[in-house]
Amino acid sequence: MRPIGVFDSGIGGLTVVKALRDLLPEEEIFYIGDTARLPYGTKSASTVERYSFEIADMLLAENAKIIVVACNTASAIALPLLQEKLSIPVVGVIQPGAAAAASATKNGHVGVIGTRATIESCAYETALRAIDKNLRIIARACPLLVPLIEEGWLRDDVTDRAIARYLAPLVDSGIDTLVLGCTHYPLLRDAFSQFLGSEVNLVDSAQNCARAVTQLLEEKQIATTDTTQTARLTVALTDKPDAFLDIARESLQLELGEVLVRDPAERPRHR
Amino acid sequence: MRPIGVFDSGIGGLTVVKALRDLLPEEEIFYIGDTARLPYGTKSASTVERYSFEIADMLLAENAKIIVVACNTASAIALPLLQEKLSIPVVGVIQPGAAAAASATKNGHVGVIGTRATIESCAYETALRAIDKNLRIIARACPLLVPLIEEGWLRDDVTDRAIARYLAPLVDSGIDTLVLGCTHYPLLRDAFSQFLGSEVNLVDSAQNCARAVTQLLEEKQIATTDTTQTARLTVALTDKPDAFLDIARESLQLELGEVLVRDPAERPRHR
Numbered sequence: 091m092r093p094i095g096v097f098d099s100g101i102g103g104l105t106v107v108k109a110l111r112d113l114l115p116e117e118e119i120f121y122i123g124d125t126a127r128l129p130y131g132t133k134s135a136s137t138v139e140r141y142s143f144e145i146a147d148m149l150l151a152e153n154a155k156i157i158v159v160a161c162n163t164a165s166a167i168a169l170p171l172l173q174e175k176l177s178i179p180v181v182g183v184i185q186p187g188a189a190a191a192a193s194a195t196k197n198g199h200v201g202v203i204g205t206r207a208t209i210e211s212c213a214y215e216t217a218l219r220a221i222d223k224n225l226r227i228i229a230r231a232c233p234l235l236v237p238l239i240e241e242g243w244l245r246d247d248v249t250d251r252a253i254a255r256y257l258a259p260l261v262d263s264g265i266d267t268l269v270l271g272c273t274h275y276p277l278l279r280d281a282f283s284q285f286l287g288s289e290v291n292l293v294d295s296a297q298n299c300a301r302a303v304t305q306l307l308e309e310k311q312i313a314t315t316d317t318t319q320t321a322r323l324t325v326a327l328t329d330k331p332d333a334f335l336d337i338a339r340e341s342l343q344l345e346l347g348e349v350l351v352r353d354p355a356e357r358p359r360h361r
Numbered sequence: 362m363r364p365i366g367v368f369d370s371g372i373g374g375l376t377v378v379k380a381l382r383d384l385l386p387e388e389e390i391f392y393i394g395d396t397a398r399l400p401y402g403t404k405s406a407s408t409v410e411r412y413s414f415e416i417a418d419m420l421l422a423e424n425a426k427i428i429v430v431a432c433n434t435a436s437a438i439a440l441p442l443l444q445e446k447l448s449i450p451v452v453g454v455i456q457p458g459a460a461a462a463a464s465a466t467k468n469g470h471v472g473v474i475g476t477r478a479t480i481e482s483c484a485y486e487t488a489l490r491a492i493d494k495n496l497r498i499i500a501r502a503c504p505l506l507v508p509l510i511e512e513g514w515l516r517d518d519v520t521d522r523a524i525a526r527y528l529a530p531l532v533d534s535g536i537d538t539l540v541l542g543c544t545h546y547p548l549l550r551d552a553f554s555q556f557l558g559s560e561v562n563l564v565d566s567a568q569n570c571a572r573a574v575t576q577l578l579e580e581k582q583i584a585t586t587d588t589t590q591t592a593r594l595t596v597a598l599t600d601k602p603d604a605f606l607d608i609a610r611e612s613l614q615l616e617l618g619e620v621l622v623r624d625p626a627e628r629p630r631h632r
Contacts, residue, residue: 127398132511134601137397206603212539234519237508248505248526251519279605292389332477 091321094303095154097145099130101338102236102273103160104265104325106183108342109300111323116314118321119308121160124354126328127337130235131205131272138207142168144202144354146176148326152167154178155312158303162187162271162295164206174180179306184221186298187269188217194291195267201260201290202229204271214271228263232256232272236348239274240334244341245253245281253278253285261286270294277341326350362585362592364389365574366425370483371402372609373507373544374431375596377454378611381429382594387585388578389592390422392431392478396600400507401434402476402543409478413439415625417447419597424581425449429574433458433542433566434476435482441524444508450577457569458540459488463496465562472531472561473500475542476507487541499534502529503543510545511605515612516552524549524556531555541565548612579604 094114096107098121122145124130130138142164150155157180158196159172165182172180172310185194191200202214209231235256238249260268269288270276276294283292307313314321323346327335331349339346367378371394373387374461378392393416395401401409407433413435417420420428428451430436430443436453443451473485489496506527507518533541539561541547547565578584584591594617598606602620610617 126404128403132399132603133397134603137600233512234505234508234514237505241504243505248519248522251522255519329408332403332405 091118091316092153092155093120093324094156094158095122095149095150095152096158096160097122097164098161099123099163100274101126101334102170103340104161104274104338105273105294105296106158106299107323108344109296110303111152111344112259113300113304115320118314119323120149120154121325122148122324122352123325123327126354129205130161131207131236132233133207135167135207135211137264138163138167139171142172143175146172148352148354150176150178154244156303156306158299159183160273160299162273163207166208181302181306182301183215183245183273183295183299184217186294186302187271187293188221190295190298191267191269191293192218192221194293195225197264197266198222198224199226199263199265199267200227200267202271203229203232203256203263203268203275206231208219208271211313224357226228228260228265230256230260235274235278236274242333242337244277246293249278249281253281257282257285261310267291267293276340282345318344323347324350326352328352328354362389362587363426364391364422364595365427365429365431366376366391366420366423368395368420368435369429369432369544370394370434371396372605375427375573375609375613375615376544376565376567378430378569378594379615380567384575386591387588387621389585390594391420391425391453392594392596393419393623394596394598396411397625398500400476402420402434402478402507403504404478405513406438406478406482409434409438410442413443414574416470417443419623419625421447421449422557426454426497427574427577429570430454430545431570433544434478435552436480437479450581452570452573452577454544454566454570455488457573458542458564459485459492461490461566462540462564462567463489465564466496468535469493469495470497470534470538472536472539473538473542474503474527475500477502479542485540493551499531499536501527501531506549507543507545513604513608515548520549520552521556522524524552528553528556536561538562538564539555544604548609596616597623599623599625
């Protein structure tokens with residue numbers, strides 16, 4: 091069975107794997123987290139693009155039938171070029187997240203948070219405006235949230251203060267919908283809700299990305315026909331697993347099995 | 362003139378460059394910050410070791426006469442092997458920092474803070490106990506401090522709270538000396554002092570490392586004989602410079618000139 095290839099700069103993309111497992115339990119998944127070089131969100135566009143192609147090459151070597159870029163930064167920067175250069179379908183998380191936000195907002199004021207690289211790319215603004223050019227969008231980079239999550243400070247007053255600092259201008263501007271534009275952020279859903287109150291919709295890309303994958307598998311007629319059992323999930327990282335893998339595994343209740351370690355330098359370059 | 366080669370995972374090692382410039386203005390310096398793959402402090406020992414050799418190779422290609430590992434994580438993990446494998450002298454920051462702390466403490470209670478990888482290596486404990494086996498040492502990883510510094514939140518209540526959380530157990534144990542075991546941390550010197558009070562000595566490795574370099578240049582008779590002018594300082598990064606370079610440049614009052622961008626993948630591997 092050819093797997094669905096999924097990659098992220100680290101472990102955060104497992105939120106997308108979780109959504110794929112729920113929706114498509116019969117599809118084999120090969121996940122690569124580029125933990126040896128994370129984070130992508132603070133690196134330049136050219137470096138993120140190079141890393142994305144190197145990891146995509148590793149997934150092609152695993153005979154992936156489709157690639158899911160489960161990383162907002164890589165989706166924001168490298169998706170168009172990956173789609174152009176690779177011979178198999180490539181799906182990102184930006185378009186599904188933007189579509190969900192555009193559906194969710196009632197007052198047309200949408201907030202977007204993400205890494206510095208994602209926000210600087212303006213990828214969410216572009217995707218949102220393509221859906222509805224009248225949306226009012228306010229975007230903000232929140233570089234500390236990923237380190238706070240990886241430290242495991244999920245319910246913590248230091249994290250709450252950082253969230254308040256980052257989100258206050260978005261609340262002041264009257265948003266009713268917030269796009270969690272980084273695959274780590276769903277792990278802070280409770281802390282966001284506490285600060286924002288129940289009137290603000292929180293949108294993450296995981297479920298919508300999984301729906302986009304389902305649709306694409308059907309369109310391209312590459313969905314598996316063997317639906318009798320739960321298929322294999324393989325997780326490979328470019329560095330040895332650390333404590334954050336356990337935080338994510340527990341938080342997502344995901345059965346991972348043995349975790350492989352792969353070196354991207356050992357694979358031939360795609361271009 | 363053969364330069365002193367200096368490297369760090371990022372920009373933090375410029376604190377060591379600053380100390381070298383002050384002490385040895387006539388020595389040319391070639392600095393490499395591995396910003397495309399930073400941070401090292403959250404990565405595994407084998408990955409940090411591989412990166413350290415790749416960057417050392419780049420410095421050898423610049424005809425460096427000595428290599429200064431201006432990164433606590435790389436010093437903690439890769440220094441012995443670098444010293445064994447390379448044909449030129451290699452100096453780290455751990456030994457000079459440990460020597461300074463052992464001199465500074467009056468009550469024999471020394472605290473050490475650093476990245477997760479540095480603290481897990483126990484390199485400071487080993488170096489401190491080699492100097493005085495009766496020292497009482499308490500070490501703590503502080504993974505959020507580097508991201509907070511890179512966000513520029515140097516005097517900030519979020520940072521103060523994170524510092525209080527990390528340092529409280531060290532204060533409770535009665536330390537009178539704290540080793541700032543990461544080249545970023547001197548940028549938080551004021552915030553540390555505010556929490557710890559004036560009774561606790563803050564030790565950073567930069568000055569002591571620069572003294573160790575001076576001594577080694579004399580011993581090996583490789584100090585420059587041209588002492589008539591301030592020599593060139595070249596800074597190369599493996600990714601494009603970002604805002605943190607400006608924070609560091611301003612905070613250190615360091616004249617950097619043009620910053621080069623180099624790709625470690627383009628150099629031949631050392632081993």
